[in-house]
Amino acid sequence: MSSHREKIIIVGLRISRQTREFFEESMLELERLVDTAGGEVVARIEQTLDMPVAATFIGKGKLEELKAIIEMENCKTVVFDDDLKPKQLYNIERALGEDIKVLDRSGLILDIFATRARTSEAKIQVELAQLEYLKPRLAGMWVHLSRQEGGSIGARGPGETQLETDRRVIDRRISKLKDKLNKVESQRQTRRKSRGKEFRVSLLGYTNAGKSTLLNKLTNSDAYAEDKLFATLDPRTRIFRDEWGRKMLFTDTVGFIRKLPHDLVESFKSTLAEAVESDMILTVAEAGHPALRDHLAVVRQEIVRLGISDKHNLLVLNKIDLIDDFHRLDLERDYPKAVLISAATGEGIDNLIQRIIDIAGDSVKGYSEEQQ
DSSP: OOTTSEEEEEEEEEETTSOHHHHHHHHHHHHHHHHHTTEEEEEEEEEEESSOBTTTBSOHHHHHHHHHHHHHHTOOEEEESSOOOHHHHHHHHHHHOTTOEEEEHHHHHHHHHHHHOOSHHHHHHHHHHHHHHHGGGHHHHHHHHTOSSSOSTTOOGGGGGOTTOOHHHHHHHHHHHHHHHHHHHHHHHHHHHHTTTOEEEEEEEBTTSSHHHHHHHHHTOOOOOOSSTTOOOSOEEEEEEOTTOOEEEEEEOOOBOTTOOHHHHHHTHHHHHHHHTOSEEEEEEETTOTTHHHHHHHHHHHHHHHTOTTSEEEEEEEOGGGSOHHHHHHHHHHOTTOEEOOTTTOTTHHHHHHHHHHHHTHHHHHHHHHHO
16 A cells, blocks of 8 residues: 555444444444545554443543554554544544544544545535534544644535534525535436436446446446545436337435435435336345345445335346355345346346336336337
8 A cells, every 4th residue: 555645543332232243344444434535544453342431432441552653653644433522522632642533433424424525416415414413513523624734634614614603504505505505406406307208227336236337238328437435426327228218217326325414315305306217126236245134234224214115126136247146045035026137247137127127017108109
C-alpha cells in the first residue's frame, strides 16, 4: 500500500450475544470501507462486553491501550465499527487527545458517499445526510473537522465549509436541500410518467454484488462498474429488448450495507423511488460471499422499509464463476428458487432473462404492442 494513504486504527466492540463470525465479517467490511475511503488500517482493537460502556463505548483499559497504539503507530485517525453517541464521541476525543480524529461507521460511510457523488442530485442527497448526521454532534465534530492534521477522511463534503455554523444555520441549509430534493423528485416523477407503461425491473442488493455489471450484461450497455464498495450512487435506467423486440426497463440503484446510516437512506428516498414504482425487483447477491445470509437479511430489511415487499422479487446469486461445484450444489439446495449467474462471464443470463419474461407475462407483450 502506498505511503501517502492515511493511517487508520479500527475499533470493534463485540456484544457477547453476537456470534464471532458476525463480528469478524463486520470488522473485515470496516477494513474495506477504510480502503475505499483511501485509508490504510495499521492496527485493530477489539473488546467483548455485554453492552457498550455508556460514557466511552469501550472500557477504560481498552481506551488506554488504544491511546498507546496511536502513539506507537503515529496515527491521527480512529474509526469505530458502530455509531457513537455524541457524548461518547466527546469523551473518547478528550481521552485520546485533541489532535486525534474519531469517526464511527456512519461517519465513514457518509465520507465515502461524499467522494462518490457525481450528479447534482447525489451531491444534494449526501450533503443533506451529512448535515443531519452532524447536527447532534456539533459540539465535538466541529473541533476535529477543523484540525489540519490527520488527513482528510471524515472531513470531506459539507463539513469542511460549515465549521463556523450553528444549529440555526444548519437547519436553514437542511430546509433548502429538502426543497431542492422535492423539485428533483417532481422532475423524476415526470420522467417516469413519460416512459409510458413499460414493464420496469429494479436491481437491489448489497454493495459490490455486481448489479452494475449485471445491468450492462442484460441491456448491452456500458454503465460504470467497479469492484469497490458504493462504486456508483445514481440510478441508471437502461432499455432491454428481447429477441421479438419486446421492451422492458432495468434500473440499477445504490447498494445497501449493514448499519447503513438512517439519514442516508432517508436522503436517498427519491433515488430509491425508482424501485418503489417498479413492477419487479431483482435482489442481487454475491453467491460465494461467506456472509451471504446476512447480506440478504440486510436487503430484505431495506425492502420492507421501502414498502415494496409485496412486489415480484427474484433472487439472483451472482459471481458463480468464483465458486466450486460443491458450493453451487449447496446454494441450489438452500435457495431453490434463485437464479445462479455470472454477470462477468454471461453464464445463466439467458435463464435469468427467461425467468423475468415468464414473471412479466402478458405485461411485456401488451406494452410492447403499444410501442409498435
